[in-house]
Amino acid sequence: MNHVVCIAYVPDTETKIKIGSDGKSIDEADVKWIVSPYDEFALEEAIKAKEAKGGTVTVVTYGPARADVGLRECLARGADEAIRIASEGIADVDSLGVAQMLAGAIKTLKYDVVWLGNKGVGTDAQVMVPMVAEFLDLPHVNLVTKIEWKAGAVTAWREIEGAKEVVECPLPAVIGAQKGLNEPRYASLKGIMAAKKKQIAVKKPAEVGVDAAAMSGDKSPVRWTKLELPPARQAVKLVPADDPAKAAEELLRLLRDEAKVL
Amino acid sequence: MGFPGVDFLGLDDMFSDDERAVRDLVRDFVDAEILPIIEDCAYEGRFPRELVPKMAALNLFGSTIAEYGLPGLNNVAYGLIMQELERGDSGLRSFVSVQSSLVMYPIYTYGSKEQKDTFIPALGKGEKIGCFGLTEPDFGSNPGGMRTVAKKDGDSWVLNGAKSWITNGSIADVAVVWAKEGGPDGPVRGFLVERGTPGFSSPEHRMKMSLRASVTSQLVFEDCRIPLSNVLPGVSGLKGPLSCLTQARYGISWGAIGSAMATYHCALDYAKSRKQFRDRPIASHQLVQEKLAFMITEITKAQLLSLRLGRQKDAGKLLPEHVSMAKRNNVWVARECARMAREILGANGIVGEYPVFRHMANIESVFTYEGTHDIHTLVLGQAVTGIPSYNPPQE
Ligand SMILES: Cc1cc2nc3c(=O)[nH]c(=O)nc-3n(C[C@H](O)[C@H](O)[C@H](O)COP(=O)(O)OP(=O)(O)OC[C@H]3O[C@@H](n4cnc5c(N)ncnc54)[C@H](O)[C@@H]3O)c2cc1C
Numbered sequence: 314m315n316h317v318v319c320i321a322y323v324p325d326t327e328t329k330i331k332i333g334s335d336g337k338s339i340d341e342a343d344v345k346w347i348v349s350p351y352d353e354f355a356l357e358e359a360i361k362a363k364e365a366k367g368g369t370v371t372v373v374t375y376g377p378a379r380a381d382v383g384l385r386e387c388l389a390r391g392a393d394e395a396i397r398i399a400s401e402g403i404a405d406v407d408s409l410g411v412a413q414m415l416a417g418a419i420k421t422l423k424y425d426v427v428w429l430g431n432k433g434v435g436t437d438a439q440v441m442v443p444m445v446a447e448f449l450d451l452p453h454v455n456l457v458t459k460i461e462w463k464a465g466a467v468t469a470w471r472e473i474e475g476a477k478e479v480v481e482c483p484l485p486a487v488i489g490a491q492k493g494l495n496e497p498r499y500a501s502l503k504g505i506m507a508a509k510k511k512q513i514a515v516k517k518p519a520e521v522g523v524d525a526a527a528m529s530g531d532k533s534p535v536r537w538t539k540l541e542l543p544p545a546r547q548a549v550k551l552v553p554a555d556d557p558a559k560a561a562e563e564l565l566r567l568l569r570d571e572a573k574v575l
Numbered sequence: 576m577g578f579p580g581v582d583f584l585g586l587d588d589m590f591s592d593d594e595r596a597v598r599d600l601v602r603d604f605v606d607a608e609i610l611p612i613i614e615d616c617a618y619e620g621r622f623p624r625e626l627v628p629k630m631a632a633l634n635l636f637g638s639t640i641a642e643y644g645l646p647g648l649n650n651v652a653y654g655l656i657m658q659e660l661e662r663g664d665s666g667l668r669s670f671v672s673v674q675s676s677l678v679m680y681p682i683y684t685y686g687s688k689e690q691k692d693t694f695i696p697a698l699g700k701g702e703k704i705g706c707f708g709l710t711e712p713d714f715g716s717n718p719g720g721m722r723t724v725a726k727k728d729g730d731s732w733v734l735n736g737a738k739s740w741i742t743n744g745s746i747a748d749v750a751v752v753w754a755k756e757g758g759p760d761g762p763v764r765g766f767l768v769e770r771g772t773p774g775f776s777s778p779e780h781r782m783k784m785s786l787r788a789s790v791t792s793q794l795v796f797e798d799c800r801i802p803l804s805n806v807l808p809g810v811s812g813l814k815g816p817l818s819c820l821t822q823a824r825y826g827i828s829w830g831a832i833g834s835a836m837a838t839y840h841c842a843l844d845y846a847k848s849r850k851q852f853r854d855r856p857i858a859s860h861q862l863v864q865e866k867l868a869f870m871i872t873e874i875t876k877a878q879l880l881s882l883r884l885g886r887q888k889d890a891g892k893l894l895p896e897h898v899s900m901a902k903r904n905n906v907w908v909a910r911e912c913a914r915m916a917r918e919i920l921g922a923n924g925i926v927g928e929y930p931v932f933r934h935m936a937n938i939e940s941v942f943t944y945e946g947t948h949d950i951h952t953l954v955l956g957q958a959v960t961g962i963p964s965y966n967p968p969q970e
Binding site for chain 2: 325327345382385386389498499500501502503505506508509
């Protein structure tokens with residue numbers, strides 16, 4: 314079984330985001346970049362399947378050269394090949410555009426399963442899984458927390474409100490990984506040394522059949538017009554607990570009348 | 576928030592992509608696996624043995640060896656591993672130093688094929704733990720005076736004597752023991768003694784106030800019989816143990832940078848948020864700034880020193896006195912930084928809610944072991960004057 318895993322290289326979830334001078338982009342100066350945690354679940358599951366059943370794992374991303382560091386990390390964990398569709402010189406592209414880029418690259422490969430995180434922790438749009446599936450004309454299962462392989466098919470467990478849904482899906486298919494699917498491994502030093510010898514294939518959008526000019530900048534259907542930070546957190550209010558009964562009463566009052574959460 | 580590193584001069588550019596990848600991997604590991612438990616471990620005086628398989632899975636043991644399925648890293652990458660581990664805790668770094676530089680290195684370098692085949696894979700996978708016995712109760716800075724002897728008797732060596740202050744001693748499956756062959760005037764040889772051998776015991780040193788998350792023990796040999804094949808065939812004389820120490824000390828010079836990074840980073844953060852006098856952060860006071868300026872300057876110099884050492888080591892041009900300079904300087908830097916950080920933290924500088932006091936106590940061991948600060952001073956003195964002021968052992 315051959316796997317393709319789509320990787321987003323995103324700001325570390327703990328990075329303090331600053332807004333750029335244009336008011337509609339992130340100031341990237343002090344940002345630490347990481348492989349999106351949901352993509353790590355996807356990659357781990359693909360590597361586990363490869364270890365159990367053979368095949369290959371290819372990682373694909375759309376992004377600038379810094380994303381190569383993320384791809385190398387995936388290679389160090391056990392991916393076999395990496396492709397980066399280069400975003401250099403291309404104006405902003407929305408999720409639909411990125412999905413087309415990824416699908417374009419995936420179409421050049423032989424695969425049984427396409428993996429994505431169910432969301433990126435960057436913009437949290439949560440639309441990539443169905444979009445990529447649509448462009449590949451494949452079935453998809455999203456928010457998957459457990460997988461079992463069968464001949465030519467997969468059984469997937471999904472978290473739904475108050476229950477678990479078990480679905481069977483023919484392969485090839487697109488699978489969206491949810492937290493809980495697995496515990497991603499660390500890379501190893503041996504993996505890092507082995508990754509050094511692997512090449513990252515850098516391709517222009519045109520090489521994967523995508524006309525970037527037609528979907529970027531002003532042509533992008535969805536554009537960022539403004540970014541705002543959430544209001545600064547208010548100081549903590551301490552309720553003195555000398556008299557527990559009174560304290561509980563005061564706490565209730567605050568939650569109801571001031572915070573208005575009850 | 577994950578540790579952002581300390582890099583005032585932009586030295587990151589001087590590392591290769593894979594060196595940075597190695598560092599970042601160990602950095603993440605320390606943040607996720609070591610820091611959440613280490614303060615309790617140190618307080619309880621417990622070595623977190625549960626981390627051994629995890630460290631092995633990362634290939635942290637014997638990482639410069641390129642055979643036996645080990646990664647074959649260069650010396651700069653090895654140094655960065657030591658730096659990051661000691662940013663977590665000097666005890667964890669000591670464990671890896673001993674396993675890699677003091678146990679796997681001599682077996683790999685001086686061992687027979689059988690010894691290597693038996694021990695290197697198991698040590699690399701963390702299935703076996705090793706220790707290195709050189710110091711004795713009466714011989715620390717002057718190991719050449721050691722009294723432990725190994726005498727041939729039929730098809731065995733018979734070991735008698737005692738080693739002290741041995742890292743990992745009580746938990747080791749195999750001890751690399753340095754003893755005099757034949758009698759007190761014989762050459763120093765290395766012997767492999769396995770746990771469970773009759774006549775071998777390893778009582779732990781009690782009441783340690785430093786390196787509390789690391790095991791330190793005595794090794795006692797009373798007519799301890801080991802097979803003749805358990806001697807390391809490739810080396811004779813003090814050169815054996817001293818060459819191992821050069822490896823380990825090189826790593827310690829990097830480790831000390833990690834310790835200093837941890838205390839500096841903590842002190843800087845604290846100074847910016849702690850307010851005293853007119854609601855101003857203590858970082859605004861000149862005396863506090865002087866300390867922070869000292870720390871960052873010394874850390875940066877230490878980084879440059881170790882990096883140069885690593886590149887020289889990879890080029891095969893490193894001399895033992897270069898390592899003495901870096902061990903002496905960088906551990907001193909870490910010790911000064913720990914104290915200054917501890918001062919900046921005020922009362923919080925003495926509690927385990929911050930890493931500073933633990934690092935401050937730990938670095939006292941590092942200051943003494945692997946050649947004390949003063950002994951390295953004498954090594955340097957001899958290197959520049961050509962005059963030995965003491966009777967130094969020769970590598
Ligand atoms: C936590 C810990 C772990 C250790 N782990 C190991 C291990 O795994 N394996 C191992 O073999 N050993 C280990 N050691 C031992 C360590 O290497 C020795 O403690 C060290 O070599 C110093 O020896 P000593 O303690 O006997 O001090 P001494 O040699 O007695 O020195 C005492 C003082 O005298 C000074 N001094 C000595 N000679 C001179 C001189 N000629 N001129 C000027 N000053 C001098 C020293 O600098 C020092 O300040 C460990 C020690 C510690 C604390």
